[in-house]
Amino acid sequence: MRDANFIAENNAKHMWHPMSHAGEMRANPPKVIAKADGVHITDDQGHRVVDGVGGLWNVNLGYSCAPVKAAIAAQLDDLPYYSTFRGTTNPQVIELSYELAQFFAEDGLTRSFFTSGGSDSVEVALRLARQYHKLRGQPERVKFFALKKGYHGTHFGGASVNGNANFRRAYEPLLPGVTHLPAPWDYRNPWGLTDGAEIARRIAQDFEDEIAFQGADTIAAFIMEPVLGAGGVIVPHESLMPLMRKICDKHGILLIADEVITAFGRTGAWSGSRLWGVQPDLMCTAKAITNGYFPFGAVMIHEKLVETFETSKSAMAGVFSGYTYSGHPVGAAAALAALSEMKRLDVASNAAARGAEMLAGLQGLKDKHALVGDARGKGLMCCIELVSDRETKAPASKEAVAKVYEAAYSHGAMVRTSATNVIISPPLILSSADVQTIISALDAGLTAAA
């Protein structure tokens, strides 16, 4: 390992960072995170803070999860890699598929298809949805519906259903046949409504209108995050997902739950679909499945789809999608250990309890600081949205957002800023004291930016 001067000198010089402007990163290089333990991260200057980001919504069990580390190390010794393409498999991925079928039994999901991450999981789910209809003799069902403000990764399929212009414009043209419905948001929506139930009804009505206009028999699937994450932690009214489920059922449209963030406890329930009492047809997972220690994902498949795929004699019935690292034995071993730890620690319950404390703290910050236009969240996915004027909801300046971020960091918490949103998604093993550290660091941040 080269010395500290070398690291500082070469920071952002020879790489382009995801979701960033390469020139800006050269001019203003990123913090170098050198170590981590528990729910804390430490930078190369030795500054140690609570990680309010949880890696990237994924290190749910924190940085010192010994069973996951041990499982990875042992697996590297036993079998560091072998393919699961037709003809071979490995013991770890067999056991994992069994465990996931138990874990997601309540969601009706009985089969898994393994991937290398969230974007892959979304891509596979979109493909399986189209294929399902083709196998059932409805080849015209190829279109997708999604929500504005939704985030579904960056592959071409995922970017096409993505509901944020930032991830679309530079890469257009994207997939044709995608329709976006309004975001289920009571702070900003096209109708100026604040009643979540009414907003949900309007979105459902828009969905019905579009289905009537386009023809149900042209639509493959509707995809949504049970709680919208990267788009700014938008918590739909509890009636939205059940309403959308009902409409999908009525018209033979599949429901894809993108649970790359919400699966495995983050919202306070073990899955976001379960939180809203809905069974999806396909569920995209990744991130926390290995506690973020190994790139891995799983598309979970509902029992309803199983017969079509497993008994079809069609030449198209094979799943001709998949990745070199699908079912990677090291990832599977990590996931087995992570699943066992998340259940042992009951992180979903802790996410619910600590999340309630976090949201109360954020609402307190809103009462105190005019810069906070809205505070929202569910479980341990929370957000404050910064505004320069509460009446008009005009966005806060880039400088104000940067000040909040830097001052919060120097006062003990890493948070994530995205446009004018300050997003909080800490490890689910957070303590009440850690919650207060994040709130007081944000308080200092908002004071500095006032």
Ligand code: PMP
């Ligand atoms: N879907 C959702 C809901 C996500 O939040 C993310 C990542 N934040 C993705 C898909 C893409 O996952 P990945 O970055 O692992 O490709």
